[in-house]
Amino acid sequence: MSIIVIPARFASTRLPGKALLDIGGKPMVVRVAEQARRSGIARVVIATDHDGIAETSRVYGFEVIMTRADHATGTDRLAEVASALALPDDDIVVNVQGDEPLIEPELIRAVAGLLQAKPGAAIATACHPITTVDEAFSANVVKVVLDRDGMALYFSRATIPHARDAFAGTARIVPAGVPLYRHIGLYAYRAGFLRRFPTLEAPAIERFEALEQLRALWHGYKIGVFVSEGAPASGVDTAEDLARVRALFDLDAKPL
Numbered sequence: 322m323s324i325i326v327i328p329a330r331f332a333s334t335r336l337p338g339k340a341l342l343d344i345g346g347k348p349m350v351v352r353v354a355e356q357a358r359r360s361g362i363a364r365v366v367i368a369t370d371h372d373g374i375a376e377t378s379r380v381y382g383f384e385v386i387m388t389r390a391d392h393a394t395g396t397d398r399l400a401e402v403a404s405a406l407a408l409p410d411d412d413i414v415v416n417v418q419g420d421e422p423l424i425e426p427e428l429i430r431a432v433a434g435l436l437q438a439k440p441g442a443a444i445a446t447a448c449h450p451i452t453t454v455d456e457a458f459s460a461n462v463v464k465v466v467l468d469r470d471g472m473a474l475y476f477s478r479a480t481i482p483h484a485r486d487a488f489a490g491t492a493r494i495v496p497a498g499v500p501l502y503r504h505i506g507l508y509a510y511r512a513g514f515l516r517r518f519p520t521l522e523a524p525a526i527e528r529f530e531a532l533e534q535l536r537a538l539w540h541g542y543k544i545g546v547f548v549s550e551g552a553p554a555s556g557v558d559t560a561e562d563l564a565r566v567r568a569l570f571d572l573d574a575k576p577l
Contacts, residue, residue, distance in 0.1 A: 322412045323433050323509075324364045325357045326386075328398045329378075329419035331371035335559050340374050340419050342563060345570030349557060350374060351381045352422035352570075359426035362415065362433060368402050394533050396510075396518050403515040410513030413437060418506065422566055423554035428507060428547075435547045436509040442472065442545040443514040444537055448502035449549040454493050456503060463504040463532060465546060473544040476504060476532050502546075505553055508534075514542065 329340040329350045336342070340350040347355075350367060357365045367378040370390040378385050386405055392398045399416055408414065415433050417424060428447060436445035448465050456462045460478040468474050475481065480488065480501075487496040495501060510518075514537075524539040526532075537544060557563050 322364075322409075323362045323415060323437075324366060324406075324408070324412065325360070325362050325415045325417055325429065326399050326402050327353055327357060327365065327367045327417050327419050328388075328395050329367055329369045329371070329374050331369075331374060336557065336563065339557060339563070340369070340371075341377060342557075344422055344563075344567055347381070348377050349422050350378060350419050351383070353417060353419055353424065354378070354381070354383050356422065356424050356426055357415075357417050357429060360429035360433070361426070362429065366402065366406075367419075368398055396508075396515070396533060399510065400515045400519050403512040408512035410511060412512040414510045414512055414515055416508045416510065418556060420556045420558065421554075422557065423569070424507070424556075425553055428505070428549060428553055431547050431549075432507050433509045435545050436511070439543070439545040441543050443511050443542040444534070445509040445545040445547065446473070446534070447505040447507050447547040447549055449505060449552050451501040451503050452495055454495060457495050457501055458493070463506075465502050465504045467500065467502065467546055467548075471546055471548070473534075473538065473546050475538065476530070476534055478530055478532075502548065503552070505549065
């Protein structure tokens with residue numbers, strides 16, 4: 322069985338209260354939940370520590386789980402949900418961020434299906450090829466290196482794999498064929514792993530890279546990676562992002 326959990330916090334450094342901001346006549350968290358439901362996964366749960374988000378989500382007919390406000394990571398919040406719902410260890414929990422109103426239902430379905438197809442993996446996620454130098458060398462772009470079976474070997478903010486000759490000097494290019502992939506922050510977890518995650522020691526590689534998925538790799542858990550052909554629509558982190566997404570919904574609402 323698969324379930325989608327949408328962590329939705331009210332607090333946000335760059336865009337306070339963004340889960341409840343209006344997008345095309347509906348709160349953002351509701352837009353996200355509607356996209357999630359279109360994936361074909363019937364059960365969609367909104368996990369929040371905020372009464373206003375909970376009340377609004379219920380008005381639109383979505384299931385809500387109230388969670389603690391002191392979780393260190395989003396994965397810890399999902400672990401609380403998995404325990405609260407007493408999900409069987411093999412159930413698949415898909416984490417869809419609450420600021421992704423344009424997330425593609427097909428991508429959600431693909432990541433959940435990949436984990437279902439890889440019984441040796443505890444987690445599944447996604448990536449897409451990097452084709453620009455700016456992405457290749459940005460520390461804000463997380464890269465993932467895969468093995469021959471499509472399992473993650475490592476995630477990093479560094480440029481990996483590093484094309485020695487193409488990246489030498491100042492005239493850098495991304496050569497054809499180099500397996501440079503940008504990580505997409507969509508995850509599916511086995512419920513049993515989620516309950517273990519908060520008990521795992523956080524290694525130095527996680528702390529220095531600021532990437533919590535490295536904790537799973539460091540402890541020997543496998544992460545399957547779905548390779549998407551292109552980049553998904555970006556989420557809403559800033560006022561500029563919000564204006565862009567609102568404009569898209571307004572455009573869709575206009576009669577032809």
